[in-house]
Structure formats: C-alpha cells, structure tokens
Amino acid sequence: MVNTDRLRQITDAVREAGSLGVGDLAALTGASEMTIRRDLETLAAQGVLERFRGGARSLLVRGEEPPFALRAQEGVEAKRRIAADVAGLIADGETVVLDSGTTCLEVARALRGRRITVLPLSLPAVNALADGPGRTALLVPGGRPRPGEGALTGPLTLASLAALRFDTAVVGCCGLTAEQGLTAYDLDDAAVKQAAIRAAQRTVAVADGAKLSRTAHAFVAPAGALHTLVTDATAPRSEIAALGAAGVAVRTV
Amino acid sequence: MVNTDRLRQITDAVREAGSLGVGDLAALTGASEMTIRRDLETLAAQGVLERFRGGARSLLVRGEEPPFALRAQEGVEAKRRIAADVAGLIADGETVVLDSGTTCLEVARALRGRRITVLPLSLPAVNALADGPGRTALLVPGGRPRPGEGALTGPLTLASLAALRFDTAVVGCCGLTAEQGLTAYDLDDAAVKQAAIRAAQRTVAVADGAKLSRTAHAFVAPAGALHTLVTDATAPRSEIAALGAAGVAVRTV
DNA sequence: TGTTTAAAACACAATCGATGTTCGATATGT
DNA sequence: ACATATCGAACATCGATTGTGTTTTAAACA
Numbered sequence: 001m002v003n004t005d006r007l008r009q010i011t012d013a014v015r016e017a018g019s020l021g022v023g024d025l026a027a028l029t030g031a032s033e034m035t036i037r038r039d040l041e042t043l044a045a046q047g048v049l050e051r052f053r054g055g056a057r058s059l060l061v062r063g064e065e066p067p068f069a070l071r072a073q074e075g076v077e078a079k080r081r082i083a084a085d086v087a088g089l090i091a092d093g094e095t096v097v098l099d100s101g102t103t104c105l106e107v108a109r110a111l112r113g114r115r116i117t118v119l120p121l122s123l124p125a126v127n128a129l130a131d132g133p134g135r136t137a138l139l140v141p142g143g144r145p146r147p148g149e150g151a152l153t154g155p156l157t158l159a160s161l162a163a164l165r166f167d168t169a170v171v172g173c174c175g176l177t178a179e180q181g182l183t184a185y186d187l188d189d190a191a192v193k194q195a196a197i198r199a200a201q202r203t204v205a206v207a208d209g210a211k212l213s214r215t216a217h218a219f220v221a222p223a224g225a226l227h228t229l230v231t232d233a234t235a236p237r238s239e240i241a242a243l244g245a246a247g248v249a250v251r252t253v
Numbered sequence: 254m255v256n257t258d259r260l261r262q263i264t265d266a267v268r269e270a271g272s273l274g275v276g277d278l279a280a281l282t283g284a285s286e287m288t289i290r291r292d293l294e295t296l297a298a299q300g301v302l303e304r305f306r307g308g309a310r311s312l313l314v315r316g317e318e319p320p321f322a323l324r325a326q327e328g329v330e331a332k333r334r335i336a337a338d339v340a341g342l343i344a345d346g347e348t349v350v351l352d353s354g355t356t357c358l359e360v361a362r363a364l365r366g367r368r369i370t371v372l373p374l375s376l377p378a379v380n381a382l383a384d385g386p387g388r389t390a391l392l393v394p395g396g397r398p399r400p401g402e403g404a405l406t407g408p409l410t411l412a413s414l415a416a417l418r419f420d421t422a423v424v425g426c427c428g429l430t431a432e433q434g435l436t437a438y439d440l441d442d443a444a445v446k447q448a449a450i451r452a453a454q455r456t457v458a459v460a461d462g463a464k465l466s467r468t469a470h471a472f473v474a475p476a477g478a479l480h481t482l483v484t485d486a487t488a489p490r491s492e493i494a495a496l497g498a499a500g501v502a503v504r505t506v
Numbered sequence: 507t508g509t510t511t512a513a514a515a516c517a518c519a520a521t522c523g524a525t526g527t528t529c530g531a532t533a534t535g536t
Numbered sequence: 537a538c539a540t541a542t543c544g545a546a547c548a549t550c551g552a553t554t555g556t557g558t559t560t561t562a563a564a565c566a
Binding site: 287 | 524525527534
C-alpha cells in the first residue's frame with residue numbers, strides 16, 4: 001500500500017488550492033516528483049482529482065465526502081470497537097444485510113466466520129467475508145459498484161433486496177440527527193439503505209461521533225426507524241439524548 | 254501466496270492414498286509439519302479435503318474437477334493467449350457477460366480498461382475488473398459465491414441475467430464435444446451458463462484443448478448454440494473438425 | 507525547434523508474507 | 537488419570553514483493 005498520509009496531504013492541498021503543480025506537491029510532501037505523479041494517478045483513479053499537464057485540480061466539492069481509501073484509515077480504533085459491539089448484537093443463525101461504508105466494512109471483518117447469513121452491500125465487504133471459513137453463508141447482491149467505493153447501487157441491488165428478508169440491517173450513514181433523521185451523500189446509496197431497512201425486521205445504525213451532528217443531502221429514514229445506534233464516546237451528549245427520546249437505543253463504546 | 258506446487262502435491266497424494274498423516278506429507282514435501290497443517294487448513298477451506306487428528310482425507314471424487322486455486326495455475330500461458338484472442342473479438346462499446354472459471358478470469362484481466370460493459374459471473378473476475386481505470390462499466394450479478402471458486406449461482410444470479418441483455422456471452426466449460434455439446438460439473442453453474450447464453454446475442458466459448466475430448470455431468474447447450482470457440486493447439490483435430498461441421502467458428506491460438 | 511513534462515527502465519530499500527521453531531493447550535489411548 | 541501425540545499460537549527469520557528514487561527516453565506545448 002502506498003503512503004496514505006501523503007495521499008491525504010495531496011488531496012487536502014489540492015482541494016485547498018483548487019489546483020497545484022507537481023513541483024509544489026513534491027516540495028510540500030518531500031517526495032520526488034515521480035512519486036507525486038504516481039500518487040496523482042492513484043487519486044485520479046479514485047475520482048478525487050483530475051490530472052493535467054504539470055499538476056492536478058481537485059474534483060472534491062465542499063461538503064462532499066473524502067474518498068473511501070482515505071476514510072478507511074480514519075478512526076480505525078473507534079470503528080473496530082463499534083464493529084465489535086455490533087457483532088455482539090448479532091445472534092448465531094441470523095440473516096443480516098450489511099450496508100456499505102468503512103464502518104460497516106469493519107463490521108464485516110468482525111463477523112468473519114460467524115454462523116450467520118450475510119448480504120453485504122459493497123464489494124470490499126464481500127471480499128472480507130468471501131474467503132473466510134465456510135461457516136458464514138454469503139449472499140451477493142447485484143448492482144453497479146461505485147468506483148473507489150465499491151458500494152453496490154442501482155436497480156439490480158434494489159431487486160436483490162426486494163427478493164429477500166432479513167433479521168437485522170446494519171446501516172452506516174453520512175449524517176444522523178434526531179431531527180433530520182439518517183442521511184447519505186449519494187442518492188442511489190440512500191435508496192439502497194432504504195430498501196435494506198425495509199427488508200429487515202431490526203435496524204442497527206453505526207456511526208462514529210462526528211456523524212451525529214451532521215446532515216447530508218439525501219434523506220434515508222427518520223431517526224425513529226432505527227432500533228439501535230452504536231456510536232463512540234465522541235458523540236455529542238445532547239444528540240444522544242435526543243435520539244434516545246426518539247426511541248433509539250443508543251450504545252456508546 | 255503459499256507454495257502452489259506443494260498444495261498440488263498434497264492434494265494429489267491425499268487423493269491417491271485416500272487419507273494421509275501430517276508426518277507423511279511433511280516427509281513427502283520436505284516442509285515442516287506446521288506448514289503442512291497450514292496447507293491442510295487452506296485446502297480444507299477450499300473443500301478439497303477433510304482434516305482429522307493426525308492427517309487428512311480426500312474429498313475429491315474421481316472425475317471431479319480440482320479446486321479453483323490449483324486449476325488457475327495450470328496452463329496459464331495457453332489461457333492468456335486464448336484470453337487475448339477473445340479480447341480481440343470484443344468491440345468497444347459492447348456489453349459482455351463473462352462466465353466463471355479460470356480461463357474466463359484471464360479474459361477479465363485481458364479486458365481491463367476496455368471501454369465496454371461487463372457482467373462477470375464470479376467474484377475473482379469482479380475483483381479483476383473492479384479497481385481498474387474507470388473506462389470499463391462494471392455490473393455485478395447477485396448470487397451465492399461457491400466456496401473457493403467464487404462462481405455466482407442461484408436464483409439471484411438467474412434473476413440478474415433475466416433482467417439484462419448482452420451483445421456477447423463469453424462462457425467457459427468443463428467439457429465440450431460436437432456430440433454432447435457444452436457441459437459443466439455443477440448443476441447450478443450449468444443453469445447460470447444457460448441463462449447467460451440466453452441473454453446474449455452471440456456466444457463465444459473458451460476451452461483449452463483438454464476440455465474438447467471430455468464430457469461433464471451437467472448439460473448446458475448443444476454445440477450448435479455456440480458461434481465461436483477459442484481454443485489452443487492441443488485440441489484434437491477430429492473434434493475441431495466436428496465442431497466446425499456443427500457450425501462453430503473455431504479459432505486456434 | 508527548444509524546453510518542459512510525462513512516462514519507462516532500472517536500482518535500492520522497506521515492508522509484508524511465507525516458513526520454521528518453540529511452547530503451551532488439547533485431545534487420544536491405555 | 538496419566539502418558540503421549542497432535543494441534544494451534546507466538547515469535548523469529550528468510551525471501552519476495554512493492555514502494556520509492558534516479559536516470560533515460562519519449563511526448564507535449566510554445
């Protein structure tokens with residue numbers, strides 16, 4: 001794996017300045033220009049930025065989420081703890097639909113080898129569960145993987161969800177407040193989350209604390225639709241209280 | 254990757270003897286017992302053999318195909334050549350459904366970055382196409398991945414295929430003769446292949462020479478249903494002639 | 507055509523993965 | 537229940553792969 005810190009540095013710097021030259025980035029990061037070019041190639045493949053002769057310009061709009069590969073590195077500790085707690089909420093023999101996103105990917109890793117049936121809604125989660133020991137029954141939904149993200153969306157995904165029922169849906173989110181409910185950045189993604197919640201008897205939301213004071217563009221479900229929320233200690237107390245009042249069982253790990 | 258030669262050696266030895274002890278296998282391969290145990294764990298996860306205290310017994314029945322991980326290593330050269338030829342048969346802008354199997358996996362690699370739409374019917378092929386440059390439109394079918402193989406089968410897969418139409422189907426096979434047609438080892442797999450052929454206007458079969466004198470258990474389609482066959486120089490001439498007479502355009506690479 | 511930038515080829519270094527050894531835990535047989 | 541054998545975990549080591557830098561060659565822009 002390439003140096004993630006440097007990729008993040010480049011992403012931030014280019015977003016900040018709008019566009020930057022290869023030489024500037026080399027000076028900023030201390031790496032050689034060749035390495036910068038390879039990094040730009042990587043980031044361009046993720047849709048983070050666009051290359052032009054001499055440098056690159058950012059494609060990230062203010063308010064949009066950073067790319068998957070970078071998000072996956074942030075707050076790994078908290079995500080692992082959240083994932084472990086969620087795994088404890090799942091009983092053997094259950095059928096589970098598992099949302100896309102970095103936190104849910106950690107949940108997938110925590111569920112490896114468990115004697116359950118899982119339908120993961122993203123390719124990284126599928127891969128995390130695919131080559132494990134044979135006790136886990138794995139189902140793959142159809143869909144179009146979003147570049148970089150691997151999140152499966154579209155009519156095929158919705159059709160797969162419409163054909164199935166689950167005991168538990170584990171959904172991630174981009175924003176969650178008691179007032180605005182659960183929200184996502186991507187419209188297609190939001191539709192998939194809705195279908196997942198609809199197909200399951202119980203909905204467990206996962207969200208690190210930063211998500212709880214944020215609202216994204218696409219509405220998914222009111223807070224009352226969630227049975228349980230697993231979050232971490234950085235979550236604002238007022239929001240936890242409000243969600244509790246809305247009927248959500250909040251677990252702080 | 255672990256030493257594939259040793260895995261093959263173990264697989265063959267255990268199949269030959271029915272069951273063998275860890276010490277015997279260590280002596281045979283020259284590896285330590287710990288390594289043998291790790292190998293047995295790997296092979297057991299692939300369904301090749303069953304472990305018991307002190308050794309392992311084979312689960313491979315005569316006539317069944319060896320596990321995916323081992324097949325993928327055999328005749329790589331020929332498969333690459335076949336795959337390259339198939340890639341040449343696909344025009345830009347086409348929609349393609351790509352079967353499971355090791356040869357089709359090579360086709361997936363040969364198609365990376367091409368400006369086409371692909372629906373791969375196995376997880377390894379999905380992964381081979383997933384992180385490539387963004388020009389390839391990737392669709393994932395639903396289904397249950399077969400352990401070790403990653404081939405997607407079952408109702409979700411058939412439903413995905415029923416909802417789509419393609420210009421070209423690239424199908425692998427376990428056996429192919431002019432008389433018996435295209436055959437597969439697995440019934441579910443055969444059903445998927447049938448659906449793929451039905452969903453496509455043109456069917457391109459890929460098969461190394463060894464397949465052309467073999468017949469597997471599950472019938473998929475008569476030879477006449479194939480428009481093109483890409484095989485290698487080891488294919489028996491008589492069979493090539495018979496397939497040609499059945500209306501198949503045979504390409505030998 | 508001259509200059510700058512990108513890409514390819516090669517060399518080096520750091521990291522990761524596979525293998526082996528040791529040791530404690532567990533199962534088997536008498 | 538005890539003795540013995542086997543298994544799995546932890547650690548160390550070796551080798552291979554991958555990332556990085558440098559140099560050279562090709563391509564793009566003025």
